[in-house]
Amino acid sequence: MADVVEVCDAVKCFRTPEGGLVQALDGVNLIVAEGEFVTLLGPSGCGKTTLLRAISGFEPLDSGELRIQGRSMQGVPPHLRPVHTVFQSYALFPHMNLEANVGYALDVRGVAKAQRNRRVGEVLELVGLAGMQRRKPAQLSGGQQQRVALARALVDRPALLLLDEPLSALDRKLRQTMQRELKHLQHELGIAFVFVTHDQEEALTMSDRIVVLNGGRIQQSGAPAQIYDRPANAFVAGFIGDSNLYPLQVQNITAQGAELVHQSGERFWLGKQSGLTIGRQGQLLLRPEQFYLTCPGEGYAQLRGQVEQWMFLGKDFELLVRSEHGLAVKATVSDTARQIALQVGQAIRLWYAPQSAHWLEASSA
């Protein structure tokens, strides 16, 4: 697959009104392949919007390179880049009807009327708004307005669509519907998407690849499952999903794996892994859903503790357990908890597979 976007060593600093300097992008490298759905994810202020604005041409970089479809974007103004942005606020022209809003980019470029009308018709069909051409934005629902914004951005078939929190103004249900539609549309059109969101669930379900940013630096770039199951460092582990993260030291190495100890005396097991030596320090990641209340089979490790809190979530139970040595353990366990009839203060065992635990070396943690 050819690369649509290449960002090399992008650096961008802002001078703040208070007289300080903010490093919004601190040596960012990003490649987006043709047809890829890439999500930029990170806390507020991590540089997501700055990176999008640099790609679209609204924010010149201090240093670094940007190529779109192999062409350097040095000195190329936003309107001449093969890129459109869809914003959370839709940014529609309120006085124009839907057809004029969508056809605007083609009108500006002087596309012949017949071709223009055909393209507008096609793209409205695509986003499910055929027959609403004459409505003005105020006569549409939030979800419909977002579809117009999408249609407008897609009408001249850009190589790349940038989406800056496009769904965050929608309520939960509509948001989920739009997530599915957007993903379907992206697949159908084969256009590369760079999508910005705060919402980790949205990122995990929609993306081919997630790029996690913090403090203007890329922390990790990978497929959703890789980011979730094998985070590169403690920041990513803590930012995505619920996590139990314990600072531990390697105490012993056996044929099955490693025995790890917390300073409280609590012991954990980690599956076989290359490069581990006795005395190494790091953090162990165990996701709440990796625990079981009954031993699922051979080779599982156990953690004893007492139920401190429990909540029924409709399908699963969410438990807060205090381990024998005083560690807090979050566990999400399925239905079997019904038969066990949980009570606060009850002594229980939590089982986990040592090979599903993830070790973060101190240097990367």
Ligand SMILES: Nc1ncnc2c1ncn2[C@@H]1O[C@H](COP(=O)(O)OP(=O)(O)OP(=O)(O)O)[C@@H](O)[C@H]1O
């Ligand atoms: N024009 C500007 N002048 C000064 N500082 C800026 C400017 N634009 C952005 N910043 C700063 O640069 C950093 C990165 O901002 P950016 O908008 O890229 O973050 P973000 O990840 O998109 O955040 P959010 O999720 O809140 O939108 C922040 O610290 C922000 O305050």
